[in-house]
Amino acid sequence: MTRIDEGWGRGPSLRYEKIAGRFRPLFKRIGERAIERDQERRLPFEEVRWLREAGFGALRIPAAYGGAEITLPELFALLIELSAADPNITNIFRSHQGFTEDLLNAPKDGWRDEWLGRLGRGEMVGSGFSELTGNVGDYATTIVREAEGYRLNGAKFYTTGSIYADWINLGAVDGSSAPIAALVPTSAPGVEILDDWDGFGQAMSGSGTARFDNVRLEPLHIKPNAARFPYTQAFFQLVHFASLAGIGRAAATELARHVGARARLYPRGNGEASAQDPQVLEVVGRVKGPAYAAGAIVLNVAEALQRSYETNVSGVDPDETDVHHIADIETSQSVTVISKLILEATTVLFDALGASAAKRATALDRHWRNARTITSHNPRIYHDRVVGEFAVSGKRPAPVGNRKIITPFDRGSEVA
Known part of the structure; x- marks a missing residue:
């Protein structure tokens, strides 16, 4: 770590x-x-x-x-x-x-x-793949070829980071409903980015709406291939795991500081100060331990992603190796574990401090709000089933959206 x-x-x-x-x-x-x-x-x-x-x-x-x-x-x-x-x-x-x-x-x-x-x-670069209608990976947004370029129309939600970015990495369909991807300049005429994400956590991530009204794109803006790297699902999930591990770390650090400074004692306490009460110290340990474990899991899964990356760029045919699927499995079998560790840690921390921990000035609730929001992004209820299927029968995880794998040796284009 x-x-x-x-x-x-x-x-x-x-x-x-x-x-x-x-x-x-x-x-x-x-x-x-x-x-x-x-x-x-x-x-x-x-x-x-x-x-x-x-x-x-x-x-x-x-x-x-x-x-x-x-x-x-x-x-x-x-x-x-x-x-x-x-x-x-x-x-x-x-x-x-x-x-x-x-x-x-x-x-x-x-x-x-x-x-x-x-x-x-x-x-x-910011995000422009998710839409509020249809299934995950389905697009109503279109990019259509014109005489000297392309024209973009549509809308996206969960456009995380785009309000801060120069470009939006965007997925769409072309005139024949084939997948197409582009880098859209956030300053282009017809691009509107709204700060309308109203979640109770991750409130400043800029994860709201982006609208595209007859936005003109140049050939340079169009990605030569709409496919993505082989460990895409695992990578984006692991960023959330890293966020959760960091939330746990911050919660543990802040809790220890508050306990160390706390002067008020409960009548049934076991020490002259909270910092000397073994039961209070146990709560601090119950927050720091899960944060440590979450971080260790993140770095272990990151090694699996590194293996996937190295295998892909070395030219190994994705159909001839299981390394990319193993990266997905290692990620999926971490989802529920890390989620439970950090959600519990950011809840139990209040037991060490009493009602004063709920004061807005401490903002300790932000840790649970952020963790709860992050763990809702990719529902963990499905990941345990995926892991169980793999463990019992070796079944590979089903792809999500357009999962054609891009390799350094691909030729040609999927652009219409």
């Missing part, structure tokens, strides 16, 4: 402390005003800008394009630390990091070079 001096474990590589050292001062600044942002619902434009300027959006980008070229376990260790400061911001960068994986797994051509360079220079 990270922060061995605080009992969170060693980082995922020998160089991790050096990598994390660049960002920890920023994470600290972000965390200092997290309660204020939550209570005022202030969108963290400034904090996102700090991270962009520090190269946070180029973490996985190859050094030749201006990036840090870190591994997936190193990335997820950083996401845990960022989430301890503010999980909203982790979610803001979720689609950006996913598009980065698209590029890293794509054929080495001019289009890939162009976009790796843009991300290496600090440009940012």
